Amino acid sequence: MEKEKSGFFAKLKSGLNKTRINLLDGLDSVFHGFSEIDDDFYEELEEVLVMADIGVKTSGEIIEEIKTLVKVEHIKSPEDCRSYLIDLLSKRLQIPDDGYEFLNEKSIIFVIGVNGVGKTTTIGKLAYNFKTDGKKVMIAAADTFRAAASEQLESWAKRVDVHMISSTEGTDPASVIYDALYSAKAKDVDVLLCDTAGRLHNKKNLMEELKKMNRIIDREYNGIHRENFLVLDASTGQNALNQVKEFSEVCDITGIILTKMDGTAKGGIAIAIWQELGIPVKYIGVGEGIEDLQKFDSKSFVSAIFDKD
Amino acid sequence: MAFENLTDKLTKVFKNLRSKGRLTEEDVKSAMKEVKLALLEADVNFKVVKNFIKTVEERAVGSEVLEGLNPGQAVVKIVNEELTNVLGSETVEIKFEPGQATTVIMLCGLQGAGKTTTAAKLAGKFILKGKKPLLVALDVYRPAAIKQLQVNGEKQGVEVFSMGDNVSPVEIAKASLEHAKAGGFNVVIFDTAGRLQIDDALMEELVNIKQAVTVHKTLLVVDAMIGQESVNVATQFNDKIGLDGLILSKMDGDTRGGAALSIKAVTGIPILYVGMGEKLSDLEQFYPDRMANRILGMGDVLTLIDKVMEETDIDKDKERDMSERLKKGKFDFNDYLESMNQMKKMGGLSSMLGLMPNLGISKDDLEGAVDEKQLKQMEAIVLSMTKKERSNPKLLNPQRKHRIAKGAGVDIAVVNRFIKQFEQTQKLMKQMPGLMGGKKRRGFGGMGGFGKFPGMPF
Numbered sequence: 001m002e003k004e005k006s007g008f009f010a011k012l013k014s015g016l017n018k019t020r021i022n023l024l025d026g027l028d029s030v031f032h033g034f035s036e037i038d039d040d041f042y043e044e045l046e047e048v049l050v051m052a053d054i055g056v057k058t059s060g061e062i063i064e065e066i067k068t069l070v071k072v073e074h075i076k077s078p079e080d081c082r083s084y085l086i087d088l089l090s091k092r093l094q095i096p097d098d099g100y101e102f103l104n105e106k107s108i109i110f111v112i113g114v115n116g117v118g119k120t121t122t123i124g125k126l127a128y129n130f131k132t133d134g135k136k137v138m139i140a141a142a143d144t145f146r147a148a149a150s151e152q153l154e155s156w157a158k159r160v161d162v163h164m165i166s167s168t169e170g171t172d173p174a175s176v177i178y179d180a181l182y183s184a185k186a187k188d189v190d191v192l193l194c195d196t197a198g199r200l201h202n203k204k205n206l207m208e209e210l211k212k213m214n215r216i217i218d219r220e221y222n223g224i225h226r227e228n229f230l231v232l233d234a235s236t237g238q239n240a241l242n243q244v245k246e247f248s249e250v251c252d253i254t255g256i257i258l259t260k261m262d263g264t265a266k267g268g269i270a271i272a273i274w275q276e277l278g279i280p281v282k283y284i285g286v287g288e289g290i291e292d293l294q295k296f297d298s299k300s301f302v303s304a305i306f307d308k309d
Numbered sequence: 310m311a312f313e314n315l316t317d318k319l320t321k322v323f324k325n326l327r328s329k330g331r332l333t334e335e336d337v338k339s340a341m342k343e344v345k346l347a348l349l350e351a352d353v354n355f356k357v358v359k360n361f362i363k364t365v366e367e368r369a370v371g372s373e374v375l376e377g378l379n380p381g382q383a384v385v386k387i388v389n390e391e392l393t394n395v396l397g398s399e400t401v402e403i404k405f406e407p408g409q410a411t412t413v414i415m416l417c418g419l420q421g422a423g424k425t426t427t428a429a430k431l432a433g434k435f436i437l438k439g440k441k442p443l444l445v446a447l448d449v450y451r452p453a454a455i456k457q458l459q460v461n462g463e464k465q466g467v468e469v470f471s472m473g474d475n476v477s478p479v480e481i482a483k484a485s486l487e488h489a490k491a492g493g494f495n496v497v498i499f500d501t502a503g504r505l506q507i508d509d510a511l512m513e514e515l516v517n518i519k520q521a522v523t524v525h526k527t528l529l530v531v532d533a534m535i536g537q538e539s540v541n542v543a544t545q546f547n548d549k550i551g552l553d554g555l556i557l558s559k560m561d562g563d564t565r566g567g568a569a570l571s572i573k574a575v576t577g578i579p580i581l582y583v584g585m586g587e588k589l590s591d592l593e594q595f596y597p598d599r600m601a602n603r604i605l606g607m608g609d610v611l612t613l614i615d616k617v618m619e620e621t622d623i624d625k626d627k628e629r630d631m632s633e634r635l636k637k638g639k640f641d642f643n644d645y646l647e648s649m650n651q652m653k654k655m656g657g658l659s660s661m662l663g664l665m666p667n668l669g670i671s672k673d674d675l676e677g678a679v680d681e682k683q684l685k686q687m688e689a690i691v692l693s694m695t696k697k698e699r700s701n702p703k704l705l706n707p708q709r710k711h712r713i714a715k716g717a718g719v720d721i722a723v724v725n726r727f728i729k730q731f732e733q734t735q736k737l738m739k740q741m742p743g744l745m746g747g748k749k750r751r752g753f754g755g756m757g758g759f760g761k762f763p764g765m766p767f
Contacts, residue, residue: 047355053536056349115559115587116421116532145587147460152453169460200562233421237352237536239564260420263505269536 034078037070041078045085052268053237058275062088092271095280095298099255102225103133108184108192108217111257112210112247113231115198118259120149122231122285123195124156125293131160135190140180141166142173142213143197153195159290163187173197177213181220201246214251227254229282232269234261240269244277255282258296262286270296332380337369340384351565351604354540357574365391389601395570396597401554401579403526405440405496411489413497413523417515417550418530419542420503423558423584425454427530428500429461430584430592431556435496436467443494445485446471447478447518448502458500465589468492478502478514479521486522499524506545515550526553528581531568533560539568540575547576558584561591565604640735642691642699649688689717690727702731 030048034041042063049059062085069075069084102109109126113119123139130137139157141164143149150166157164165180177194184192196213199206217226228251232240247253258270261284270281281296341362348358369387406412414431416424425448432442444462446469448454455471462469470485482499489497499518504511518524529543529552546552557569560583569580580595691699693716698704705713705728714721 047359050349051355051537053538056346114534114562116423118421146457147464148453148456151456152451155452200559202561202563233532233534235419235532235536235538235542236534237539237564237567238350239352239534239562240536242563243534260505263419263507 031078031082037075037078037081042067045081049268053272054268055238055241055272055276058092058272061275062092089271092275093298095274095296097295097297099280099282100295102227103130105225106190107225107227108181108194108221109227109229110194110196110214110217110251111229111231112196112250113198114200114243115146117198117231117233117236118285119143119198119231120152120156120195122229122257122259122283122293123153123193124160125285125290126283127156127160127162127193128290129293130191130193131162136188137162138180138184138187138189138192139164140176140192140194142176142180143195144169144171144173144176145197149195149197163189173209174212174216177216178220181217185221201243207246207250210247210250226251228252229255229257230279231257231259232273234258234269234284235263236269238272241272241276244273244279248277248279253279255280257281257283257285257293259285262288262292331371331373332369332383334370336380337366337384340369340381341366344384344388347605348567348570351567351606352534352536352539352571353567353604354537354571354575357540357571361391361395361570361574385605389598389605392570392601392604393598395574396600397573397579397595398597400594400596401581403554403581406525409495411486411495411497412525413486413499414526414528415499415501415515415518415524416528416530416556417501417546418503419505419532420451422503422530422532424448424503424530425457425500426461426587426589427556427558427582427584427592428458428498429465429467430589431582432462432467432496432498433465433589434582434592436465440496441494442467442496442498443485443489443492444469445481445497445499447481447499449474449476449478449481450502454500454502461589468494479517482518482522506542506549512545512549519550527551528554528556529578530556530558531572533557533566533568533583534562534564535568539571543572543576543578547578552576552578554579554581556580556582556584556592557595561585561587565606566600567604569600570604641702642694642731645731646688646691646699649684686717686719686723687727690714690719690724693717702728 030041030044033044045066046059046063049062050056054062065088066081066085069088070081073084075081075084111119111123111126120143127137127139137160139153139162141150141153143153144167147169150169154164154166163183165176165183167176167179173196180192180194194213194217196210197206199210201207214228230244230247230253232243236243244253244256256270256273256279258281273279274281283293284296285293344365345358345362348361349355353361365384365388368391369384372383372387403412403414416428416431418424428444432444435442444458444467446455446458448458455469455474459469459471470481470488472481472484478501485497485499488494501515501518502511504515506512519527527550529546531539531542535542543552543555555569555572555578557566557580560566572578573580580597580600582592583595583600585591585593690713693713694705694709698709698713710724710728711721714724717724
């Protein structure tokens with residue numbers, strides 16, 4: 001157990017390596033590059049935060065907090081601001097880790113998001129995670145729009161060895177969900193993972209289609225635990241906030257899955273979303289391997305970002 | 310908030326300043342804070358923003374405030390011009406190899422950027438240009454990627470060359486060119502696997518492909534929603550494999566697309582196309598001036614006009630006729646009906662809404678009101694009018710309104726509201742030519758295009 005944990009930590013750390021290096025390098029050059037705390041110093045600091053996609057608003061707030069701290073704590077040198085800043089950032093990332101109760105009961109996981117964020121791959125990895133935990137998993141391939149989406153999912157289903165319900169391209173995705181719900185009931189599965197077609201959040205008709213699927217799940221499988229995950233590409237900029245807001249109109253988003261965290265300097269968007277919208281990150285994808293999707297643990301996340309090797 | 314107009318913000322900044330002939334350094338400084346914010350919110354890279362602000366500042370200080378513009382507008386004008394400047398002053402087209410020689414194009418990018426879809430869209434575009442394209446499936450990693458390309462290729466009527474996923478992309482690339490030669494294909498498009506710019510092994514693969522075969526154009530496909538990272542991605546792809554152009558995908562979302570500016574500013578690589586929808590035909594030319602407006606949150610009226618012009622086929626006289634009536638605010642229910650039909654042809658309001666600038670109506674107002682059902686209802690109301698009533702809305706007295714309500718199966722209040730909104734639309738249409746600014750563009754003479762969205766304000 002201990003070993004596994006450290007293994008994951010190492011993986012998370014290497015996955016987030018770039019995030020850490022960029023942020024730390026940036027911060028360090030700021031802390032060392034200035035001999036006194038002045039407006040230029042604050043501006044540079046803000047730049048580092050904004051460059052991490054933390055967002056103009058949240059970055060501005062953090063800078064204000066630092067300014068207050070500098071006054072109250074009589075901080076004299078830029079170097080001394082460092083630990084305070086790390087503290088502030090850590091605090092803002094403290095996402096409670098009680099969001100995984102669904103793992104202890106029968107549940108349906110509805111996975112939504114814009115095109116190309118990695119929904120299908122994420123579903124494959126989630127299926128693997130749950131299956132490894134000894135759960136009976138089923139997948140509903142409700143992306144009936146994108147060419148070869150169900151073939152892509154099928155290959156994951158085979159790899160993980162779980163049952164998949166699908167239909168031909170162009171059928172009403174709601175009917176796939178419907179079939180899957182009945183099949184899931186009959187087969188008494190523990191987790192039903194629903195893949196949906198990627199869609200831009202400003203497409204009204206496509207969002208209505210999602211609402212329909214959402215209603216069907218509520219109606220046909222009343223009382224089952226629902227999780228609605230929005231998958232976000234970690235390299236997404238401030239538009240991610242729009243995405244979260246718009247998809248929230250479809251259903252209550254219970255968690256964010258941040259994908260492609262291995263190649264990007266954008267840990268920041270997680271902070272912005274949690275800060276501005278109060279929706280926690282539940283899983284992050286830190287690599288291409290099947291086991292590279294992990295529960296989001298804010299403590300490891302923060303230390304992975306800030307720990308110096 | 311996202312669509313708050315920069316002009317409004319700057320106007321607020323300058324509110325307390327008396328109108329001066331020239332902009333002082335101080336004026337400009339305070340305005341630049343807003344510009345900076347707007348750009349950062351649009352995901353323009355911070356470093357690019359800094360440089361850009363410097364340029365604008367230098368130009369703006371001391372510049373004259375032109376007649377008819379307030380200081381805020383004057384600054385926006387400069388910002389807009391500089392933005393367009395950076396984005397490229399003209400649209401760039403892919404240059405094909407001369408004669409019947411084969412042009413080889415390689416698409417690359419991060420995972421999920423939209424390469425496979427873009428590849429098929431490009432092929433479709435080339436067919437229209439009289440080329441015979443061949444799509445080549447080099448993504449041997451993502452499950453079903455080849456199948457996806459095959460399905461999309463089939464939809465476009467383009468042949469897809471693949472050798473399954475057990476052959477190395479370099480070998481497939483080589484073989485595909487043989488195949489192209491034999492089959493008389495004059496454009497070959499490589500669809501490569503998505504990869505991170507820091508994944509050395511996979512980046513090496515692209516280099517190997519370029520060494521093994523002659524690639525004429527290497528294009529990077531970038532998700533328009535990408536944040537600050539855009540510059541790193543583009544720079545590293547450019548440094549490692551060399552890029553000749555960019556394609557921005559998913560521009561039909563509500564992102565401001567700051568990545569376009571960032572990448573162009575840092576690498577200088579031209580932006581060739583933008584992906585504007587899920588349909589395979591939705592790959593459009595890139596227009597720097599429109600992009601500048603969009604980054605600043607000022608809507609994309611020109612694209613809207615083009616869309617209107619391209620996808621509808623009203624005859625010119627009729628168009629001019631309508632345009633005249635529009636300008637005078639004489640626009641009746643017949644025009645409305647026609648507009649509705651045209652709009653349906655263009656895929657409905659929702660796709661056009663995203664392109665609308667701030668007309669003093671907030672986007673939320675528009676969105677809440679745009680309900681396809683409601684539009685149907687309105688159509689029923691117009692159809693329940695007599696011909697006379699349609700061409701002369703003033704005839705509509707309470708009695709007639711009651712009859713119409715019955716005919717359309719709606720409450721009288723709905724009819725009243727509709728007519729009131731219609732009148733407001735007339736007013737808005739009258740203002741439209743003024744709102745468009747002085748820039749003359751193709752399509753502008755035929756303002757009749759605007760006949761197509763009188764449904765807009767509802």
